[in-house]
Amino acid sequence: MLKNYMEILVDEVYNEVKNQYEVCQYDNCTDDIKAIALNALPPAYFPSYVDEGERKSFLLNRQMKITALAKITEAAQIVAQRCKG
Ligand SMILES: [Zn+2]
DSSP: OOOOHHHHHHHHHHHHHTTTTTOOOSHHHHHHHHHHHHHTSOOOOOOTTSOHHHHHHHHHOHHHHHHHHHHHHHHHHHHHHHOOO
16 A cells, blocks of 8 residues: 555654644634645655655654644744634
8 A cells, every 4th residue: 555654653742742832723724734745845745665664754754744734833923814713
């Protein structure tokens, strides 16, 4: 099963920060934030020969997390302006 590891990373980072920011907790807004952030980030697919350790290290990469967080923050601001909740 092919997975976009950037999507997993965005999910993880979002879960870490969602309580620190006043971002809407409604399902639509959460999905919108992730969608906008993911459109601004490069996808990350690993071929089958890339081992689990390398996949894990992508998800733990500090610089990658900071980049994802920056895009999530931008996306949250955009979504907050449109939020009707
Ligand atoms: Zn909302």
